[in-house]
Amino acid sequence: MTLLDFARGPALSIAFAVFLIGVLWRLFSLVLLPKASDNSPARADSGSAFGQGLRGFWRHMWPADPYLKSSVFALVNGYAFHLGLAIVVFGLAQHIQFIKDVFGISWPGLPTGVITLAAIVTLASLVGALVRRLTNPVLKLISTGNDYITWLVTVLPVITGIMTINHLWLRYETLLALHILSFALMLVWFPFGKLMHAFLVFLTRSRTGVVYGRRGVKI
Amino acid sequence: MNAPVNVKAAAKTFLAQTEEYLSAYTEACVHCGQCAEACHFYQTSGDPRHTPAYKLFPIAKAMKNNKWPLNWLGLAPAITEADLKEWEELLFDTCTMCGRCTTICPMAIDIAGIVGRARQAFAAAGLGPEDLQQAAEMSRDHGSPLGLSPDKLADRLEWLADENEIEIAVDKAKADVLLTVSSIEMMKYPDSIVAMAKILNKAGINYTFSTKGYEATNFGYLAGKSDIAKIMTLRIVEAAEKVGAKTVVIPECGHAYGAMRWSGGNTIGRPLPFEVLHITEYLARLKREGKLKLKPLDGSITYHDPCQISRRGGATQDARYLLEGFAKDFREMTPAADYNWCCGGGGGVQAMGRAADLRHKVFKLKIDQVAKTGAATMVSSCANCRLTMDESKEYWKWQGGLDSLVEVIAEHLE
Ligand code: SF4
Ligand code: SF4
Numbered sequence: 001m002t003l004l005d006f007a008r009g010p011a012l013s014i015a016f017a018v019f020l021i022g023v024l025w026r027l028f029s030l031v032l033l034p035k036a037s038d039n040s041p042a043r044a045d046s047g048s049a050f051g052q053g054l055r056g057f058w059r060h061m062w063p064a065d066p067y068l069k070s071s072v073f074a075l076v077n078g079y080a081f082h083l084g085l086a087i088v089v090f091g092l093a094q095h096i097q098f099i100k101d102v103f104g105i106s107w108p109g110l111p112t113g114v115i116t117l118a119a120i121v122t123l124a125s126l127v128g129a130l131v132r133r134l135t136n137p138v139l140k141l142i143s144t145g146n147d148y149i150t151w152l153v154t155v156l157p158v159i160t161g162i163m164t165i166n167h168l169w170l171r172y173e174t175l176l177a178l179h180i181l182s183f184a185l186m187l188v189w190f191p192f193g194k195l196m197h198a199f200l201v202f203l204t205r206s207r208t209g210v211v212y213g214r215r216g217v218k219i
Numbered sequence: 220m221n222a223p224v225n226v227k228a229a230a231k232t233f234l235a236q237t238e239e240y241l242s243a244y245t246e247a248c249v250h251c252g253q254c255a256e257a258c259h260f261y262q263t264s265g266d267p268r269h270t271p272a273y274k275l276f277p278i279a280k281a282m283k284n285n286k287w288p289l290n291w292l293g294l295a296p297a298i299t300e301a302d303l304k305e306w307e308e309l310l311f312d313t314c315t316m317c318g319r320c321t322t323i324c325p326m327a328i329d330i331a332g333i334v335g336r337a338r339q340a341f342a343a344a345g346l347g348p349e350d351l352q353q354a355a356e357m358s359r360d361h362g363s364p365l366g367l368s369p370d371k372l373a374d375r376l377e378w379l380a381d382e383n384e385i386e387i388a389v390d391k392a393k394a395d396v397l398l399t400v401s402s403i404e405m406m407k408y409p410d411s412i413v414a415m416a417k418i419l420n421k422a423g424i425n426y427t428f429s430t431k432g433y434e435a436t437n438f439g440y441l442a443g444k445s446d447i448a449k450i451m452t453l454r455i456v457e458a459a460e461k462v463g464a465k466t467v468v469i470p471e472c473g474h475a476y477g478a479m480r481w482s483g484g485n486t487i488g489r490p491l492p493f494e495v496l497h498i499t500e501y502l503a504r505l506k507r508e509g510k511l512k513l514k515p516l517d518g519s520i521t522y523h524d525p526c527q528i529s530r531r532g533g534a535t536q537d538a539r540y541l542l543e544g545f546a547k548d549f550r551e552m553t554p555a556a557d558y559n560w561c562c563g564g565g566g567g568v569q570a571m572g573r574a575a576d577l578r579h580k581v582f583k584l585k586i587d588q589v590a591k592t593g594a595a596t597m598v599s600s601c602a603n604c605r606l607t608m609d610e611s612k613e614y615w616k617w618q619g620g621l622d623s624l625v626e627v628i629a630e631h632l633e
């Protein structure tokens with residue numbers, strides 16, 4: 001079995017299994033916890049819990065005016081990273097082919113120029129995030145091993161991906177194998193670290209939307 | 220405090236807080252640090268330890284330690300005495316539970332809510348500022364954190380009625396509205412109580428104070444002592460039930476409103492048999508019903524939103540509705556309303572002697588805000604904010620005027 005066969009085969013399968021079981025474990029261990037019933041009556045005009053949750057989710061997409069200045073880095077860098085990554089993950093023809101092979105659905109890819117630009121933006125924003133984490137006193141204090149491991153497993157697929165597409169330094173098959181392996185590593189880490197925020201954000205924002213929404217607070 | 224720190228009790232209490240959303244909150248922080256700038260303590264001290272996200276660490280740690288299979292694999296260390304000692308100051312002295320950090324957090328984590336719960340764990344371990352604990356115990360044993368016993372309340376109300384030549388209803392057998400007090404008002408700002416009575420008299424409301432349940436502040440809640448929180452809540456509930464009140468009015472006090480309006484039914488484990496309104500909500504209702512007619516107010520004023528009334532209470536617009544058409548020169552601060560800066564003394568911080576220096580420094584944010592509006596007077600609708608601001612005003616030798624919204628309204632009754 002070549003390295004590529006291993007990456008495509010057992011490595012990826014195991015990684016997907018860990019990802020799936022781990023994410024389900026994290027989510028079920030939360031949603032199966034008892035729910036606190038709220039005995040306080042909601043404000044009369046506060047609407048349905050569903051609407052409150054949605055509004056809560058929406059409002060936290062963007063910082064309120066008073067914070068625009070202090071949050072400008074997190075805002076620009078954060079959006080650049082997430083959008084850049086989404087474009088690369090879902091726009092690159094090879095990724096679409098991979099998704100088609102696994103899930104049987106596909107869509108047209110984006111031009112290489114766009115992908116390259118997005119990949120560079122993604123990488124740059126990751127570097128920016130790390131530099132800030134290592135230098136800003138607040139971030140230095142609140143960062144834990146989780147933050148750095150998460151950064152590493154996120155940046156590796158980006159770097160190996162850029163190398164693979166551009167045939168840099170190594171054989172294509174080796175590069176592709178490394179890229180897939182790094183993706184597998186990310187999947188394995190996903191449920192254990194803060195990548196989980198991709199799921200948890202729906203729980204926390206909507207919950208806060210309800211807590212405050214029923215009080216009639218518009219934050 | 221020399222008593223041994225009961226780490227086990229703290230861990231157990233942390234873990235008792237296992238509602239779905241609370242656990243999700245403690246797991247969801249992405250350590251982006253944006254909340255630091257939203258917190259008046261960090262904003263003032265520049266100390267990274269004052270970052271709101273950092274205040275979540277002990278409870279997050281305790282919960283992670285309890286999570287299978289992390290505990291089983293030895294991947295999650297347990298909470299230690301050193302942790303509790305390190306975070307005690309952070310969760311009490313440097314968090315007013317103002318909720319401002321939630322408004323910036325991309326994960327929308329309700330840090331103020333978690334701090335409130337986490338304080339219970341510290342209290343269980345025997346930690347927490349002594350003066351705050353004493354205030355809670357005084358409330359339990361004598362009816363009020365400042366020693367305002369039922370007899371003293373009756374005496375003082377009678378004296379206030381005589382002094383001001385007004386009627387103040389006490390211990391009526393039946394009433395539609397139960398009025399409550401904050402002992403800060405009774406001791407430092409008794410005119411506020413007179414003002415409430417005057418306005419309600421004028422509007423022809425059938426109200427009463429009750430010596431059975433009068434203290435609206437809830438230091439049990441602030442000190443993390445849930446048993447005392449329950450006792451304080453029940454006193455008012457029982458008094459209201461006895462007089463058959465349909466409405467309980469919370470005076471100018473922020474946390475008292477939150478503790479009764481949004482937590483009261485949960486504290487006692489059943490829905491409250493009456494509606495709870497903050498005095499600004501109640502006056503806004505009187506105004507809507509045409510029962511509050513005012514002469515115009517001259518002079519420039521601005522309004523300080525008590526965090527628990529506005530950002531965490533949802534009554535932001537009622538104070539503004541009261542000022543509309545009444546205050547001829549009303550000027551908003553920036554930011555204001557749901558994004559206001561806290562006075563620095565909420566969450567019981569006002570009562571913690573050792574926290575005074577930092578909270579005075581925090582007040583500079585407010586001074587600068589008021590200066591930008593050029594308003595002569597800042598009114599508020601919380602006696603705790605007012606006391607905090609009066610003390611900090613003294614500290615800074617600030618010249619700005621401070622007043623209570625209810626008093627200003629009572630002075631301008633037609
Ligand atoms: S609730 Fe207020 S005081 Fe507490 S951490 Fe958040 S911003 Fe700071
Ligand atoms: S803003 Fe929210 S997610 Fe970011 S560090 Fe603060 S609490 Fe955590």
